Amino acid sequence: MEHPHKPTPLTKKFFTPWVIVLAAIALNGILFLLARFVFGIGAVTNLDNQYPWGIWIGLDVAAGVALAAGGFTTAAIGHIMHNDKYESIIRPALLTALLGYTFVAVSVMVDLGRWYYIWHPIIMWNGNSALFEVGICVMIYLTVLYIEFLPIVTERFIGRVNLPGILSRFNKLVNTFLIKLDKGLDKTMFIFIIAGVVLSCLHQSSLGTLMIIAGPKMHPLWQTPILPLLFLLSAIAVGFPMVIMESLTASRSFGLKPETEVLNSLSRFIAPLLGIYLIAKIGDMVIRETFVYLSELNSTTILFGIEVVIGVIVPLRMFMSPAVRESTKGLYIASMLVIFGIVMNRFNNFITAYNPPYALDSYMPSIGEISVTLGFIAIEILLYRLFVKIFPVISIPAKKSLSKTKFAIRGAAK
Amino acid sequence: MKVTIKILLLLFICSLSVSAQIQSLAKHAQMNIDCKSCHVCDTPTKADPCLILCPRYKLEVVRHSPDEGPDHIIIDKIKVEKDLYKPVQFSHRLHSEMSLMSGGCSSCHHFNPPGNIVECSECHEPNRARTDLSKPDLKGAYHRQCMDCHYSWDAKVECADCHELNSSETESVRLEAMPSKSHPKVKEPEKIVYETGSDEGDLVTFFHNEHISLFNLECTDCHSNESCAQCHSQKEKVERPILADAHENCSACHDTEDDCTSCHMEMERAPFNHFKSSGFSLKKYHSDVSCISCHTAGGGFTGLNKNCISCHNFEDEDFDHGVTGLTLDDIHIENECADCHTETVYSKVSCDTCHDEDITYPASLPGTKK
Amino acid sequence: MSQNRRDFLKTVAAIGTSAGALSALSPNKVKAKSPENLSEERMGVLVDATVCIGCRKCEWACRGAHDIENGNIQDYADEKVFETNRRPDYDNLTIVNRYESSDEKLSNVKLQCMHCDHPACVSACIVGAISKKKNGSVVWDTDMCIGCRYCMVACPFQIPAFEYHKALDPKIVKCDFCDERTMEGKLPACTAICPVEALTYGKREDLLIEAKRRFKNNPDRYYQHIFGEHEIGGTSWLYIADKDLAGTVFPKLDNRTAPGVSESIQHGLFAYFVPPVAVYALLGGIMWLTKDKKKTEGK
């Protein structure tokens, strides 16, 4: 077993001008968050009885979950199908999923009116509720993600446990524990990996079921009984573009050589996946004859057009061209478009399509909501940056001395 | 033997019950009610009278005049622990007078079988929590009765318009004022010009005042079955209802079948003037006389002779000359009419029959003028 | 390696059984909350918009019955409120709106939770805090509620309101069919006070009969349709009026139950946990096979 790439903690310095900008955005978000907890949801958001859900659910949660799909799609292709080629992108994808889902959970908590009861669904069940299913799956999946991440933590600390001061006498003990844990995890990891994929499929689709119950309140362009399928397909389709986008961004930001070869072969999957999604979406429209709504020109249909044309059809065409797939720039733009398309889709499903019967005017996210959403994204990026500096996540192009198996290194530390 | 007795007995019982039914039928029949107002089926029997639930809009058999009812009624049937309002004083007389213009007594007394007037509370339960939902409870029934009209013409009607607050200090004075209270005099229009769009002449000028003062019609002769809201409307301006049959009210007196042009004209017509249309002035003696006391032959108002005797029989012993404004003195009262009125036109008087030329009418009078 | 494989199989089997156990447990829970077995005895209210006079006494009484500051009853005569189309809110569980009816006459209609026979809110609630009771009322347990507001998204009548202004302990609020009062044998506050009995409280069945009786006796007075008889699978509150209320006062709804589609999808995905377990087994199989192949190749 050869590892051409070996994940290593990065040594680049943390602060750059961009990081400071992100920190400012994060701080701004945190201030509004504080306001939300001190003065209530009404004070910060534009939500009301007509529009109970805004971008905190539509973007932070729904789009967040979709974009974290890279975690399970890479796990499926890398671990379950044992395609070792993709090993190097599994860890970054896992970290994104981990952070993504953590922030999904946090966002849900922020949006919950009675956030201190967020644990209620664990003991109070309503099997009829799509939201219950989403909630439970996300909770379990989040746990699974943390477990999947554990080996990275153990790998980082085994042989390097260095507790401060008086605690240092436990160094050895902790070290042994970590080694035991690592061994145990290694044996059972497949359970969690499969569980992760199953859970992802379940809640990605159930996220689509969420809005079905809104029935006629939802615009027919989006309201369809196959919403769960569309959500699942689109989540699968956005998984790889997300990984590509991240990998390219990270390598650029850390000044590494982009892993074009891996990414290129990964990008071959995207066009078929997007294609399937598009066929399902268009097919559904044709069967239910909802295209008649496209004859009117208003903000709703325009947003639908943007979502489908710019977010699906254009990148689909781009990913079909080998030239695009081979150029870093092409890959980056096409991936960004897919991501944009899916974010639009989630936004449209949860916000554009939702037309409450008695609303006098339509919902526009408030400054507070936007600030919090942007703040979360900024914090996520910052944490990602921090994590890859602490833990061996990103693979650095191989040097001969490092191309040993992970057990070889650890064995040395024993 | 036994069997025959049994059969006889049976027959006897049957005939009894049949006669009983016939009797009650007879009573019903006297009342001139449509069977369908109470029974749903064609042949109701005693065992299965198939009565309809509540003949809300159908049954009214007894008509009374407004003065037969009470002047006012105190409504205090509904009592709760803490009454917010005083009992309601209802001006029955006023309302019954008004009702003549619309549905009559039955607009409120909708279930009014022979016998005593049925009180609301005899059918409508005072308890709102009940099993029979087919009629509103008493409180609902009262309020609906009032609000059906009051609300339909004024959505702004307030509780305090009928209910006095229990907490209000002022002693009630409305009761005393009530008997004299009646519907305020309706301001009647002088004339209405209808644009009918008819070929025979677009305009019909209707002189409302003439029909009342000249032709002595009662309000209810034309205005029957009208809802209060026709005059009292939520909307500022009352629009005149378009009659289903435009001639409905007119044809009772006018020939609307063959004679169009007497009403339908190209321009507004002038008020009715007997002198202009017939050359016979009504001013002097006939202003209070109804049309038909002269125009006795039905079907037309023409053809009368202007001669007095074509109507008046002055030869009558009892003729009181005073009605002309001239009371004859003792000497002249003994005369025959023709002694002075030598022509059939009674306004012409000749004194020559008895007197010399120096005595002429009206320089000298045969009596005293009023 | 064979050791490994046996482990693998064992664990897969173990997960399978535990999932099975879970599924055996959950359908019962699901059934307990489901309103499938609707009681014949369930109550309802017939709202006759042709009778309502817009006095808003019901608003006053409803507030009073729910410990909401309701002020002086005389102030409710203020007609100005009719200028806007109001909606039930946390401080007013029911409201009366005025609308222009067919012949340009003004009519009034009282709105509150419809107490659906197949309530979307009950199906949606993540913790099952909302339930449909035998007597027809749809009530909720504030202590369970986590404030996710999914019931508000689900409700076709946009009824549940949320106390957005509260930072701590905000609650979902809606008409509860005066649950406390009816349990004491009293009438719902609004139906008790209505001066004209525009609100008739009774068994839903009887109300339907009564509504049809009114249609028959007064064909001119009514638009011959009971809103709520079939809409959205039926509601406990039924409306009759002089015009079609769907599309103006109420949204246009078809007769399928609100949670029908989503629940069948939901149950399809989770039918006794079979699909998830099947996927799990399938993936496990793939993983095992590819692993096996690679190991052999490695040798």
Ligand code: SF4
């Ligand atoms: S009207 Fe809305 S809140 Fe009321 S029972 Fe139906 S779905 Fe639930």
Ligand code: SF4
């Ligand atoms: S039933 Fe009770 S809670 Fe519902 S509107 Fe009437 S008074 Fe309010």
Ligand code: SF4
């Ligand atoms: S109390 Fe009755 S009449 Fe008054 S507004 Fe309410 S429903 Fe209408």
